[in-house]
Amino acid sequence: MIINKTPVQTGNKIISLPKTEKEEIKDKVTLGSSGEGPKNGSDIARQQSIFQKGKEAFMKGAVQTSEYIDSHSVLKDSVDTGVKFFKTIKAFPSFIYPSLINMSAEEQAMVISTLDKLPMKDINAVKSIKMDQVLPDAAGLAYPVPSSPFIRLSREQMNISENWAKFVTTHEVGHTRDFETALFGLFGKESSKAPWGKPPYISDYASTEKVEDFAESFATYYRDPEKLKARCPEKYARLQQFEKASFFEKLIDNEAFRETGKFMGENLQKVPYLQNGLAMISYISGFLQAYKGLGEMRRGEETGDVKSKMDGTLDFAAGLCFASKVFCIAGMAIDGTKTELDRAIKNKEITAEQGNAVIEHTVGLIAGPVGKVINWVLSKIPGNEFHKIDSNTVEGLTDNISAKKLDVLNTLSGKELTGKEMKKLLGKLGFDEEEISQINDRSRTYSEVKNNVSYKITDSAIENLHNMIPEDRLDLLASFRGREFNGEELDKALKELNLTPDALELVKIFSRTSDIKHEERKETGSLKKAAGIAIGAAAGSTAGGFIGPYLGVMGGFALAGPIGGVLGLIAGAIAGVAAGSRMGGKIGKAAGGALDKLHDKISN
Numbered sequence: 001m002i003i004n005k006t007p008v009q010t011g012n013k014i015i016s017l018p019k020t021e022k023e024e025i026k027d028k029v030t031l032g033s034s035g036e037g038p039k040n041g042s043d044i045a046r047q048q049s050i051f052q053k054g055k056e057a058f059m060k061g062a063v064q065t066s067e068y069i070d071s072h073s074v075l076k077d078s079v080d081t082g083v084k085f086f087k088t089i090k091a092f093p094s095f096i097y098p099s100l101i102n103m104s105a106e107e108q109a110m111v112i113s114t115l116d117k118l119p120m121k122d123i124n125a126v127k128s129i130k131m132d133q134v135l136p137d138a139a140g141l142a143y144p145v146p147s148s149p150f151i152r153l154s155r156e157q158m159n160i161s162e163n164w165a166k167f168v169t170t171h172e173v174g175h176t177r178d179f180e181t182a183l184f185g186l187f188g189k190e191s192s193k194a195p196w197g198k199p200p201y202i203s204d205y206a207s208t209e210k211v212e213d214f215a216e217s218f219a220t221y222y223r224d225p226e227k228l229k230a231r232c233p234e235k236y237a238r239l240q241q242f243e244k245a246s247f248f249e250k251l252i253d254n255e256a257f258r259e260t261g262k263f264m265g266e267n268l269q270k271v272p273y274l275q276n277g278l279a280m281i282s283y284i285s286g287f288l289q290a291y292k293g294l295g296e297m298r299r300g301e302e303t304g305d306v307k308s309k310m311d312g313t314l315d316f317a318a319g320l321c322f323a324s325k326v327f328c329i330a331g332m333a334i335d336g337t338k339t340e341l342d343r344a345i346k347n348k349e350i351t352a353e354q355g356n357a358v359i360e361h362t363v364g365l366i367a368g369p370v371g372k373v374i375n376w377v378l379s380k381i382p383g384n385e386f387h388k389i390d391s392n393t394v395e396g397l398t399d400n401i402s403a404k405k406l407d408v409l410n411t412l413s414g415k416e417l418t419g420k421e422m423k424k425l426l427g428k429l430g431f432d433e434e435e436i437s438q439i440n441d442r443s444r445t446y447s448e449v450k451n452n453v454s455y456k457i458t459d460s461a462i463e464n465l466h467n468m469i470p471e472d473r474l475d476l477l478a479s480f481r482g483r484e485f486n487g488e489e490l491d492k493a494l495k496e497l498n499l500t501p502d503a504l505e506l507v508k509i510f511s512r513t514s515d516i517k518h519e520e521r522k523e524t525g526s527l528k529k530a531a532g533i534a535i536g537a538a539a540g541s542t543a544g545g546f547i548g549p550y551l552g553v554m555g556g557f558a559l560a561g562p563i564g565g566v567l568g569l570i571a572g573a574i575a576g577v578a579a580g581s582r583m584g585g586k587i588g589k590a591a592g593g594a595l596d597k598l599h600d601k602i603s604n
Contacts, residue, residue, distance in 0.1 A: 065295050094124030095252055095261040098151075099269030099276075101130040107158065112262070114166045117222060118173065119245055120253050120261070126176040127275045129169075131155050139168045142175035142215075146186065147283030148276040149176035167223050174218030178211060183324050190214060190242060195234045202232050248546055256557035260565030283323065286331070290319030307345060307352040310359050314338040329542060336541020336581035337534045343582075344533050349589065354530040362534065387422045387443040389413050396442050401435055409439065411464065421509055424502060428468055454513050455485045461510040469503040477507065484513070532592025533585045540584020541577045548576015 097115060100108050115123045128150045135141060139157035143150050151172040158165040181190040190196070197210035206216035220228040221239045229236040245253070268275040296312025299305060314334055321331030341355045389412045397406065408429055417425065422443070426436045457480040465474060476497050485493060490511070494504055552572020556564030
């Protein structure tokens with residue numbers, strides 16, 4: 001983490017700090033000096049086992065988290081309402097002023113007057129500003145805490161002159177504005193792009209680092225724009241584009257929002273850094289929603305619950321969008337879509353299969369670039385995928401896999417395996433990653449998997465397990481020869497053998513006496529109504545997420561000043577998304593139904 005500084009000033013002379021004096025925290029890796037060679041196979045296997053256990057524990061925790069929240073309706077409703085408010089405020093253009101800590105009335109007035117000259121989106125990039133008596137070798141410091149940047153200023157430096165104090169404050173706000181452009185608060189800051197870090201520079205200090213070039217140029221853009229335009233025209237043009245306000249940002253830059261924003265900042269600062277804490281909660285809530293979504297997707301995979309998979313996909317997508325900070329509007333649209341699709345499924349206006357089919361094909365597009373991450377994760381969760389080896393599978397692989405390995409593959413003929421089972425078993429049998437991929441492609445089918453499978457330890461099962469599990473364990477397994485079990489009974493019986501999880505799974509594969517019971521995917525029918533509801537809800541929740549808070553603040557401020565503005569903001573944020581998604585869903589449902597009728601009429 002780099003803490004960005006403004007250089008100190010003595011009189012009218014700026015002392016540029018050497019780059020090496022930047023405060024920087026680095027992770028350290030201590031390398032052994034024993035000169036050991038590459039790790040042996042057992043070390044690699046041990047590390048893979050630890051990684052696998054960690055992954056499974058992570059997913060198990062996600063499933064338990066989603067189950068716990070879903071099973072406690074009061075907790076679920078409270079969390080949903082609270083999180084919905086935070087996320088709506090996060091997506092709405094920022095207007096809350098930072099908390100001012102440890103400042104006299106005169107210092108607060110100086111900072112507020114400086115912030116008043118900046119666009120509202122820049123003001124809320126920083127959550128708190130603290131005044132210290134003196135800072136070591138710096139006039140100001142900006143801390144890039146994800147979603148919650150804060151600034152420290154030196155009182156000693158602020159007292160040099162009013163112009164210098166305002167320049168330093170604007171410089172540090174520039175750093176926080178830069179931090180806020182990073183995806184997930186970590187990657188792709190504005191200062192990492194052109195033209196930052198290239199001459200000409202507006203000051204000597206700007207030439208020390210890209211981040212300082214951006215902050216110095218940012219401060220000059222607002223304090224002395226003609227100077228920046230004359231000396232660094234390319235950077236001036238970039239800042240003009242970068243700072244261009246959107247329609248809604250222009251709409252809220254008025255007295256009602258500024259005074260409400262100041263009022264909220266003043267009251268939040270009564271508890272130092274409370275605003276930072278709330279911003280961090282909002283940031284973390286996105287990751288928690290994504291984590292809960294993973295659990296719902298896994299539950300859907302394990303139980304065949306289509307609605308759980310749909311909800312999980314939407315929660316995961318929305319959570320990532322909100323955590324990214326850059327795609328919050330897309331997150332708000334996805335949240336609204338989930339609310340309305342759940343309502344439509346509950347009221348039997350559409351089926352869960354229809355809702356899930358629409359979401360599987362569109363969520364990546366709605367989420368923008370974050371959709372690439374979403375689609376990658378979804379591809380790692382096999383859902384209803386299973387595999388069956390038959391003669392066609394083997395025949396189709398004759399040109400790509402050796403005859404010896406095909407003979408081994410033939411021994412699995414007729415077996416129905418989940419994707420996870422297939423990969424693990426083929427690995428044990430000596431197939432490489434490329435061969436496993438080809439076999440998976442040839443043997444893949446889909447179904448709603450049911451887990452009521454029976455098992456029997458037979459001579460054939462024991463024979464197939466030779467060279468896969470230790471002989472002494474195999475001898476103990478033979479003591480169960482001829483016995484039949486259900487899944488729970490088999491787990492209990494094999495626990496006495498101290499088998500590894502991999503060996504236990506192999507025993508289950510070869511002792512399974514009934515095929516995995518499954519039923520083919522249900523026909524989804526027409527998706528027009530489900531698609532209409534999803535699209536309408538996305539558009540409606542987005543519109544409501546802006547219109548609700550805007551009308552709430554404007555109406556509340558007109559009636560009761562800043563206090564009314566705050567109350568209107570809360571009411572508008574919660575009601576706006578709900579009303580917008582509901583209205584949009586109704587319109588979408590009507591449009592989809594009309595298209596269905598038109599299609600039927602044409603077909604007939």
